[in-house]
Each structure stands twice: as structure tokens, then as C-alpha cells.
Amino acid sequence: MEILKKRINNVEKYLSDISDNQNFFIGIKIEPNKIQKILSEKFNKTDENGLMFIPKPYNGIMAQRNTVGEFxxxxxxxxxxxxxxxxxxxxxxxxxxxxxxxxxxxxxxxxxxIDPFGLNFILLNDKQYLVINKQFNKKKSEYDKIKSAINLTLELFNKAETFILDVDTDMLKPVRKSVPWEILPQGVRIWNAFKDVANSNQVSKSAKILIEERFKYLEEFKPDVEYQGTAGYSGYIAFAFSSKNIYVLDSILYGNATYIFGGNWEEISQLTKKQIIDDNLYKYRIIHDKNWKIEIGNILNSI
Structure with missing residues (x-):
């Protein structure tokens, strides 16, 4: 899973796509033309072959804890x-x-x-990935170490990602939970086709602001996992609240609606929007209007 935050507190939330007791790595995918700049600015070499690197302590508090420890x-x-x-x-x-x-x-x-973490980074997969030079294991006794490693990586790069070792190729591959279907695929033409919001001139600046506000508000309720449909940002984003057994599906299109389903949402999401509306298969359907935030808040707080 790719993590785009300044730091994390709840480790388990970001390991949902890794099996219990499974080994994995933490790091980033790195662009070849940026390798030398990143290594010279943020790291010191720790071996004579120049293959292992430790973050410079002045990168931040996590780098300091990793390199020199703390009192x-x-x-x-x-x-x-x-x-x-x-x-x-x-x-x-x-x-x-x-x-x-x-x-x-x-x-x-x-x-x-407190002794330093002593975590070093290495380049793997023909210098495609810069990862911490140890495997982590998904078990609760390791969560503190995993949290420190992820926060160190976030401090250095403003992002972090989990990787697993492909036993067939002996190469790292990203751990990403994806769905094999398009979430709420469009049915008939009454639902306007839409391409990537980020590259579309069809969506105004104001609409993009409202889209961002909706997603930020849903994230305030701390979903367990967020899924992206195979259609990319032309489809829906799903916010999973496993403890409540509900799933919130929201469109990137302002003027559409937010759907809330129970545990059978994977089956329902294969249907077209017209089928869902005609058969009333959703628990709640909240139109994207001025009352959207109030209605969503009331529902999520009451379940």
C-alpha cells in the first residue's frame, strides 16, 4: 500500500493488504534521474561498496532517533x-x-x-526501489518497529510504500489492494461519461474543490481501507468501515451521489447505476448538494 502522509499512528490500517505473519519491505519507488540527488542530500554511505545508506540525522526527529538515538x-x-x-x-x-x-x-x-533504530536503506530491483534493509513481519509485537520504519520513510520522502518479495523472480513488487472490477460502472447515457478529473477541462476549479472537501470529510471518520476502482479516477472511491460493516462509495463527479452499502457491496458494485437505483439495492443514497455533509455525518455517526 502506498502511504501519502506526514506520519502515521495506526499501523494496522496501513497493513490491511498484507496477510498476518507475512514478510514485507518498506521503502519507495525511486526515479533513476533523482537517485544521486536524494542519496547525497539525505543519506550517508555506511559501507565501502556504497550500496547501503543511513539517513542523515538532521533530516528530522525520526532520522535523529534512527541514527543517534534520544534521551x-x-x-x-x-x-x-x-x-x-x-x-x-x-x-x-x-x-x-x-x-x-x-x-x-x-x-x-x-x-x-533510547538506542537508535539503526535502519539503513539499500537500492534493489536494478535501483528501482530504495528500501529499508530488513524484512518486517506483520504481527502486533512488531507494530512499534514497523511504525518507526514507516514514519522514518515518510519524513524523508513524504511517502512510503510496502513491498513483498516475488518468489518466482526474486524481485520486489508493490503491495496494493485493488479490486478486479470497476466500482459502480456507468450504465446508460443518463450518467455522463467522464475521464480523469486531474486532466479534464470539463470540471471547474470550484467542482474540484468540492470533490476534495467530500473526500477529506469522509476520511475524518477514519475508514479502514480506501479502494480505487479499476476505472481509475473516472469511477468511484470506496471507503471501507469494516467494524460497522458498511462501505461508502463516492464519485469524483460533483452533481452525482454517494452510496452506502452493507457487506454485499462487492456484488452490488458490479451492477450499473441504473440497476442499483431501479432496484433500491443501496442502504442510503445521498445526493451531492448543500446538505450532503449533514446527511453523511448523521448516517455515519448513527451506525
Missing amino acids: LSDKSKPKETAYRAQSWSLKDWGGNIHSGTSEVPYKRYPKIF
Whole structure:
């Protein structure tokens, strides 16, 4: 799964397309013309062959924790006296400046040193992928380590992706959960055909803003997984709420509608929109209008 965030907290949400106890890698797909720039700016070499790289600590807090570790306060113990350096400067009656540095005492909790993660990156698949040089395993006892690895990668690249090793080719391949069908394929011509929103001149700037607002609002309810139909962004995005056993399907077309289904949504989504509407197969259908946010909020909060 590709992750496009600044950091994550809920690891399990981003491992939904990996089986329990399955091994996987964390990293990014890298463009060949950007490899040298990225390596020189963000990494130091850690082996004489120049094949392994460790993030420079000044990349951010995660890189610092990975490379040099950190000190945390131990609040289970009483405070102790510590000292910090403080520079001072005074002018005497004659106008002469006197300056120096003193050690100033203060109270603080004792510090505990946390060892660095020590994660290195390597280039694999003919330098197509830059990944952390260890396999992770999907089990809850490993979630803290996985979270640290993903957040380190996000800090460096503003994205992260999971990969598995193809046993037939001995090459990495991305882990992506996709659906083998087009979500809510268009039926008759009353539903206007539409191409990729990002490249379309048929959608106004205002409509694109409303599309983005809808998706952001649905994400506030923290769906387990978001699926993209095989039609790409010309189809629907599905927001899965597994614990509630509901699935929200929303179009990238303003002026259409949002559909909410129960657990049989995969079967229903094979039908055309006309079939779904004529047979009332959905639990809820919310038109994209000024009341959309209120209606969606009321439904998702009540289930």
C-alpha cells in the first residue's frame, strides 16, 4: 500500500493488504534521474561498496532517533539537579563590557537513553526501489518497529510504500489492494461519461474543490481501507468501515451521489447505476448538494 502522509499512528490500517505473519519491505519507488540527488542530500554511505545508506540525522526527529538515538525523561523517579550553560554580558560603571559563560543549575527528571533504530536503506530491483534493509513481519509485537520504519520513510520522502518479495523472480513488487472490477460502472447515457478529473477541462476549479472537501470529510471518520476502482479516477472511491460493516462509495463527479452499502457491496458494485437505483439495492443514497455533509455525518455517526 502506498502511504501519502506526514506520519502515521495506526499501523494496522496501513497493513490491511498484507496477510498476518507475512514478510514485507518498506521503502519507495525511486526515479533513476533523482537517485544521486536524494542519496547525497539525505543519506550517508555506511559501507565501502556504497550500496547501503543511513539517513542523515538532521533530516528530522525520526532520522535523529534512527541514527543517534534520544534521551527521554524518566518521570517515575524524583527530579535531580542538572546544569545548563548560559552566556552573560555586563557593563561596569566605567562602560567596560564583561562577559562569560556559567553553568546554571536547574531541576529535571533523570534521562533514559533510547538506542537508535539503526535502519539503513539499500537500492534493489536494478535501483528501482530504495528500501529499508530488513524484512518486517506483520504481527502486533512488531507494530512499534514497523511504525518507526514507516514514519522514518515518510519524513524523508513524504511517502512510503510496502513491498513483498516475488518468489518466482526474486524481485520486489508493490503491495496494493485493488479490486478486479470497476466500482459502480456507468450504465446508460443518463450518467455522463467522464475521464480523469486531474486532466479534464470539463470540471471547474470550484467542482474540484468540492470533490476534495467530500473526500477529506469522509476520511475524518477514519475508514479502514480506501479502494480505487479499476476505472481509475473516472469511477468511484470506496471507503471501507469494516467494524460497522458498511462501505461508502463516492464519485469524483460533483452533481452525482454517494452510496452506502452493507457487506454485499462487492456484488452490488458490479451492477450499473441504473440497476442499483431501479432496484433500491443501496442502504442510503445521498445526493451531492448543500446538505450532503449533514446527511453523511448523521448516517455515519448513527451506525
